[in-house]
Amino acid sequence: MIFDGYVHQLPDIDPTETQEWLDSLDAVVDAHGKQRARFLLSQLLGRANADGVSFPATVSTPYVNTIPRESEPWFPGDDHIERRIRAFIRWNAAMMVVKANKHADGIGGHLSTFASSASLYEIGFNHFFRGSDDKPGDHVYFQGHAAPGIYARAFLEGRLTADDLDHFRQEIGRNGRGLSSYPHPRLMPDFWEFPTVSMGLGPISALYHARFNRYLQNRHLDDTSESRVWAFLGDGETDEPESLGAISLAAREHLDNLIFVVNCNLQRLDGPVRGNGKVIQELEAVFRGAGWNVIKVIWGSRWDELLAQDKDGVLLNKMNSTVDGEYQRYAVENGDYIRDNFFGPDPRLRQMVSHLSDDELRNLPRGGHDYHKLYAAYKAATENLGSGRPTVILAKTVKGWTLGEGFEGRNATHQIKKMTKKQILDLRERLHMQDEIPEDLIEADNPPYYRPAHDSIEYQYLMERRKALGGSIPKRTTKARRPMSLPTDETFDEMRAGSGDQAVSTTMGFTRLLRSLCRDPEMGTRVVPIIPDEGRTFGMDSLFKELEIYASQGQLYEPVDHALLLSYSEDTDGQILEEGITEAGSMASFIAAATSYATRGVPMLPFYTFYSMFGFQRVGDLAWQAADIRARGFLMGATAGRTTLLGEGLQHQDGHSLVLASTIPAVQAYDPAFAFEVSAIVKAGIERMYGSRSRENGGDLDPDVFYYITLYNENYPMPAVEEGSDWEEGAVRGLYRFAAAPEGPSKKATILFSGIAHQAARDAAADLAEHYDVAAELWSATSYKALREEAMAVERENRLHPSREQQVPLVTQLLRQTDGPIVAVSDFMKQVPEQINRFVPDGRPFVVLGTDGMGRSDTREALRRFFEVDAGNVVVSVLSGLLEQGRIDAGAVEDAIARYGIDPEAPDPFLV
Numbered sequence: 069m070i071f072d073g074y075v076h077q078l079p080d081i082d083p084t085e086t087q088e089w090l091d092s093l094d095a096v097v098d099a100h101g102k103q104r105a106r107f108l109l110s111q112l113l114g115r116a117n118a119d120g121v122s123f124p125a126t127v128s129t130p131y132v133n134t135i136p137r138e139s140e141p142w143f144p145g146d147d148h149i150e151r152r153i154r155a156f157i158r159w160n161a162a163m164m165v166v167k168a169n170k171h172a173d174g175i176g177g178h179l180s181t182f183a184s185s186a187s188l189y190e191i192g193f194n195h196f197f198r199g200s201d202d203k204p205g206d207h208v209y210f211q212g213h214a215a216p217g218i219y220a221r222a223f224l225e226g227r228l229t230a231d232d233l234d235h236f237r238q239e240i241g242r243n244g245r246g247l248s249s250y251p252h253p254r255l256m257p258d259f260w261e262f263p264t265v266s267m268g269l270g271p272i273s274a275l276y277h278a279r280f281n282r283y284l285q286n287r288h289l290d291d292t293s294e295s296r297v298w299a300f301l302g303d304g305e306t307d308e309p310e311s312l313g314a315i316s317l318a319a320r321e322h323l324d325n326l327i328f329v330v331n332c333n334l335q336r337l338d339g340p341v342r343g344n345g346k347v348i349q350e351l352e353a354v355f356r357g358a359g360w361n362v363i364k365v366i367w368g369s370r371w372d373e374l375l376a377q378d379k380d381g382v383l384l385n386k387m388n389s390t391v392d393g394e395y396q397r398y399a400v401e402n403g404d405y406i407r408d409n410f411f412g413p414d415p416r417l418r419q420m421v422s423h424l425s426d427d428e429l430r431n432l433p434r435g436g437h438d439y440h441k442l443y444a445a446y447k448a449a450t451e452n453l454g455s456g457r458p459t460v461i462l463a464k465t466v467k468g469w470t471l472g473e474g475f476e477g478r479n480a481t482h483q484i485k486k487m488t489k490k491q492i493l494d495l496r497e498r499l500h501m502q503d504e505i506p507e508d509l510i511e512a513d514n515p516p517y518y519r520p521a522h523d524s525i526e527y528q529y530l531m532e533r534r535k536a537l538g539g540s541i542p543k544r545t546t547k548a549r550r551p552m553s554l555p556t557d558e559t560f561d562e563m564r565a566g567s568g569d570q571a572v573s574t575t576m577g578f579t580r581l582l583r584s585l586c587r588d589p590e591m592g593t594r595v596v597p598i599i600p601d602e603g604r605t606f607g608m609d610s611l612f613k614e615l616e617i618y619a620s621q622g623q624l625y626e627p628v629d630h631a632l633l634l635s636y637s638e639d640t641d642g643q644i645l646e647e648g649i650t651e652a653g654s655m656a657s658f659i660a661a662a663t664s665y666a667t668r669g670v671p672m673l674p675f676y677t678f679y680s681m682f683g684f685q686r687v688g689d690l691a692w693q694a695a696d697i698r699a700r701g702f703l704m705g706a707t708a709g710r711t712t713l714l715g716e717g718l719q720h721q722d723g724h725s726l727v728l729a730s731t732i733p734a735v736q737a738y739d740p741a742f743a744f745e746v747s748a749i750v751k752a753g754i755e756r757m758y759g760s761r762s763r764e765n766g767g768d769l770d771p772d773v774f775y776y777i778t779l780y781n782e783n784y785p786m787p788a789v790e791e792g793s794d795w796e797e798g799a800v801r802g803l804y805r806f807a808a809a810p811e812g813p814s815k816k817a818t819i820l821f822s823g824i825a826h827q828a829a830r831d832a833a834a835d836l837a838e839h840y841d842v843a844a845e846l847w848s849a850t851s852y853k854a855l856r857e858e859a860m861a862v863e864r865e866n867r868l869h870p871s872r873e874q875q876v877p878l879v880t881q882l883l884r885q886t887d888g889p890i891v892a893v894s895d896f897m898k899q900v901p902e903q904i905n906r907f908v909p910d911g912r913p914f915v916v917l918g919t920d921g922m923g924r925s926d927t928r929e930a931l932r933r934f935f936e937v938d939a940g941n942v943v944v945s946v947l948s949g950l951l952e953q954g955r956i957d958a959g960a961v962e963d964a965i966a967r968y969g970i971d972p973e974a975p976d977p978f979l980v
C-alpha cells in the first residue's frame with residue numbers, strides 16, 4: 069500500500085467542498101482521461117503559486133508519520149512476550165559490552181547504537197526477516213555497530229554461549245573463535261554474511277545485491293523472487309557518498325525487493341547529524357526525489373491522540389519548525405522543560421497536553437521505539453513488492469534508548485562503553501528484569517547474562533517465530549545449490565597458441581578469453597562481465613552484441629547503430645553488466661556476483677574490467693570489504709602501466725595499483741606480459757575457487773580469494789606456450805625462465821621483467837650480447853606479491869623451528885639457478901619488485917627499474933626514457949650491476965650511457 073503521507077493530517081474544515089473537488093477530478097479522469105487531469109492539476113498548482121498559496125514540494129511532506137493511524141494493520145504478535153524478549157536482548161547486549169571492557173579496558177564496543185535500534189531489528193526478527201534453512205531467504209545487512217544486539221539475540225536462540233559473549237572482541241584465544249567486533253565473514257564465516265561497518269559500504273552493497281538478485285532471476289540462473297534485501301544504516305552514515313550515491317539506480321531498476329531502514333537517532337559519533345535542520349526531512353526529499361517509496365515513522369502511538377486534536381495545525385507547525393538539535397535536547401530534558409519549550413509558547417499547545425504529567429510528557433515515544441508503528445511500516449514495505457519502487461523507512465529514535473540518563477541523547481553516548489553499578493541497576497529496573505537478574509550479582513560487579521529456559525514462554529515464542537520464518541539469521545553457508553562446472557581445457561587453447569605474427573595486446577587476448585569462457589556450454593552463463601563505461605576503450609564493445617548488455621526493461625528503442633554488426637544491444641537476459649561511470653557501483657556489483665556462491669548457493673564468476681588507475685585507489689575500501697566478505701572473482705586492471713597508457717597524463721597513468729593490491733591479503737596480484745600468462749592465471753584461479761586446488765575440494769589453497777590482473781593496451785605478437793615448458797605453472801607461481809642466456813658471451817646477468825616491460829628486457833638482452841659480451845637470461849616475474857608471501861611464510865617457519873632443516877624460499881631457489889647481477893624492470897613503481905629484495909640470493913646486486921613519480925602525457929618512447937625503464941636503461945643497469953661485482957669497469961657503463969643518449973644530469977623523474 070502506498071500512503072499519501074500527510075493529507076490525513078491537514079485539517080478539513082469543509083468536507084462537502086472537498087468532496088466536490090474530488091468528484092470533479094474523478095469526472096475529468098473519466099470523461100477526458102489522465103492526461104487532461106494532469107493538465108488541470110498543473111494549471112491549478114501554477115495558479116496556487118501565482119496566488120501565493122505555498123505548496124510543499126512534492127519531495128517532502130510534513131513531519132508526521134507517513135502511515136496514518138487508521139491505516140495501521142492489526143498487530144499479529146504478542147506484545148507482552150515480544151517486549152520481554154526485547155528486554156532480555158537489550159540486557160545481554162549491554163552486559164556483553166560492559167563485561168568486555170571490564171575484562172580488557174579499552175577493548176571497545178557500542179552500547180547506544182543497538183539501544184536505539186533494538187525495536188527496528190526485533191520487529192524484523194519476529195515478523196519479517198526470512199531465514200534460509202530450506203531455500204534462500206532475505207539478505208539482511210546489519211548496521212555494524214549494532215553487532216552486540218545481534219549476538220545477544222543469537223545467545224537467546226541458543227546459537228551462542230555465555231562463553232562466546234564473554235569473548236566479544238577477544239578473538240585471538242580459543243582458536244580464534246571469539247566474537248568479532250563487527251560483522252566480518254572473514255572472521256566468523258558461519259555467522260556473518262555482510263561486512264557493513266565501514267560506513268557507506270553496507271548500503272551500496274545491499275543496493276547492488278538487490279539488483280544482482282534481479283539479474284539472476286532475469287537470466288534464469290536462480291529464483292530470487294522471494295528474497296528481499298534489507299539494509300540497516302545510521303542517519304550519520306548517510307553522509308557517505310556511497311550511501312546515497314546509487315539510490316536512483318534502485319528506483320530505475322524497480323528494485324522493490326530492496327528495503328533500507330535508516331535509524332534516525334539524530335546523532336552520529338561527535339554530535340547531532342543535522343543540529344540545525346531535520347535529517348529525516350532531508351532524507352525524505354532525497355529518496356522521494358530519486359523515486360523511492362518513503363515511510364516515515366516519527367511519532368509513537370501516544371502522539372496520535374494529540375495530533376487528532378490538532379484541528380488548526382499548531383502542533384504540526386511546531387513539529388515542522390523544530391530542528392533536530394532541539395529534538396535531541398527534548399530527549400535529554402525533563403517533562404517540565406518539554407512542556408515549557410515545545411508545547412509552552414503556544415497556549416493552544418500547552419492546553420493540549422495539560423492532562424499529561426511531566427513523566428508522561430517525557431515518555432511520549434519516538435516512532436522508532438513504537439512496535440506497532442514499526443510493524444505497520446515494515447508490512448507496508450514488504451507489501452510494496454510489485455510496485456516497482458524500493459522502500460526506505462526513516463525511523464526516528466533516541467540514541468542510547470533505555471540505557472538511562474547518562475546515555476540517552478547525550479553527545480558522548482556513542483563512545484561510552486562502561487556502566488556504573490547504579491546505571492546497571494537502573495537498566496534492570498527499566499527493563500523490568502528484577503526477577504531475572506539478582507541484585508547481589510550486580511553489586512558484586514558480576515552482572516550475569518540472562519537466557520530464558522527452553523520451556524519458558526519467551527523461548528518457545530522466539531524459536532517458533534524464527535522457525536515459521538525459515539530459521540535463524542544471520543547465518544552464512546557455502547553449500548552450492550546449483551554448482552558450477554569448470555571450463556573445458558579447450559577454452560584456453562587459443563591463448564596458449566599465441567598470436568603468430570599478429571600484434572595484439574593482453575587486453576585483446578583477455579577479451580577473447582572472456583568470450584570463450586562465456587561460450588562454454590556448461591558454465592558460460594555463470595560468467596559476469598562487468599564494465600564501468602569503458603568497454604570501447606578496452607576493445608570490449610565487440611561483446612555488446614554477442615553477449616548483450618543486461619537491461620531489466622529490455623531495449624525500448626532501436627539503437628542508433630542498429631545497422632552495424634556490433635550494435636549496442638540491451639536485453640532482459642543480457643550477460644554484461646554495463647554499469648555506467650561508477651567504479652563504486654561496479655565494485656559493489658562485483659562483490660554481489662563474487663559472493664553469490666554463499667548468498668545464493670549459486671557460484672558466479674565475475675570479471676570486472678576497469679581503468680587500473682580507478683581501481684584500488686578509487687574504491688580501496690570496497691576492495692578491502694571484498695576480502696572480508698570472501699569474494700571470489702577477477703579484477704582486471706586495464707590500461708595499466710605508467711608509460712603504456714600514453715597521452716592520458718597524470719590522473720590516468722597507473723604505476724601503483726600493484727602496490728595497493730599488495731596490501732590486501734586475499735588479493736592474488738599479477739602483472740602478466742603475455743596472453744597465455746593471463747589465461748593460465750585465470751584457469752588456475754577458477755580451479756582454486758571452485759576446482760581441485762580449493763581446500764573445499766581436497767586441494768591445499770584457500771578458495772576465498774580474488775585476482776587482480778593487469779592488462780596493457782600495447783600490441784605485439786603473443787608467443788605460444790613452449791611445449792614441455794613450465795611457463796604456465798611458472799606464471800601462476802609468479803616467476804619462470806622465459807629465455808635462456810645466449811651462448812657465447814663470457815659475462816652473465818639476469819633480467820626479470822613484468823608486463824609490458826618484457827620489450828625493454830628483450831631488447832636489452834640482445835644489445836648486451838652484441839655490444840658488451842654479456843649473456844642475459846630473461847625471466848618473467850608475474851607476481852612479486854605471490855613470491856614475497858611464499859618467502860615470508862618460509863622465513864617464519866624457519867624462525868620458529870630453528871632446529872628443523874631450514875627451507876629456502878621459492879624465489880631464492882629460482883634465482884639461484886641464474887647468474888650475475890639481477891635487474892628487475894616493470895611499468896610499475898620500484899616497490900613492486902622490491903617486495904623480493906630480502907630474498908635475492910647470495911648478496912648479488914639487485915637493481916630495480918620502475919616508474920616512481922607522477923605520470924604525464926607523451927609518447928611511450930619518451931615516457932620510458934623519462935622514467936628510465938627503456939632498453940637503454942636496462943642495459944646500463946645490468947652493466948652497473950656487473951661493475952658492482954667487479955666484472956667490468958666504469959668506462960663500460962659510461963659507454964652505454966653515451967650509446968643510448970641517456971642524460972646523466974636529467975632530473976630524477978620521481979621529483980619532477
Ligand SMILES: Cc1ncc(C[n+]2csc(CCOP(=O)(O)OP(=O)(O)O)c2C)c(N)n1
Pocket residue numbers: 180181184213265266267268301302303304305306331333335336337341467482
Ligand atoms: C568510513 C567510516 N568512517 C568513520 C567510521 C567511524 N564511525 C563509526 S560509527 C560512527 C558514527 C555513526 O553514526 P550513525 O551512522 O548515525 O550511527 P548510529 O550509531 O547513530 O546509529 C562513526 C563516525 C566508520 N566506521 N566508517
Ligand SMILES: [Mg+2]
Pocket residue numbers: 302303304331332333334335336341
Ligand atoms: Mg545516528
